[in-house]
Amino acid sequence: MTTFERIKQTADERGLNLKQTALKAGLSENALYRYNQGVKPKFATVKAVADVLDVSTDHLLDNNINEMHANKKIADPVDLAKVLSEEGVAVFNGQPLSKEYKNALLAVLNTMKDTGK
Structure with missing residues (x-):
């Protein structure tokens, strides 16, 4: 899979298209x-895209490829x-919740907590 294909696939998984990304x-x-x-991306560009997509x-x-978040800091709970x-x-998916x-x-969540699930 090419870098372009990985960017596109990951963006799709995040609910973004390439333009939005x-x-x-x-x-x-x-x-x-x-x-x-065929243009090879610069590292700074890949880094900016990785940050947007929350991947390494x-x-x-x-x-x-097996360590999607290898370089990402684990966020605080x-x-x-x-x-x-x-x-x-x-x-959620970039849209504010009412x-x-x-x-x-x-x-x-409270119901699930109360039923032990």
Whole structure:
């Protein structure tokens, strides 16, 4: 699989298209398509794309395909109950969750906790 194909596949898995991925990485909207035409990406570009997609550069470059997050720092735990019950923006697939949706998710999590599942 080429670097372009790995970027495209990973972006698809994240709910992004290549244009969105490029723009979030600070690139021109068609920048990533050049890599499908034989242009070799610069490391700084791969790093920016990897950060947007939350994967390691090794994953995109196929240096270690089995360790998708090998170079990524493990994030601090997030208390979902706190995030879902407080004011502020919570997002899913890049879209903000409404207060009603956050409350519904919190109710589902509480029900699962209470039933031991």
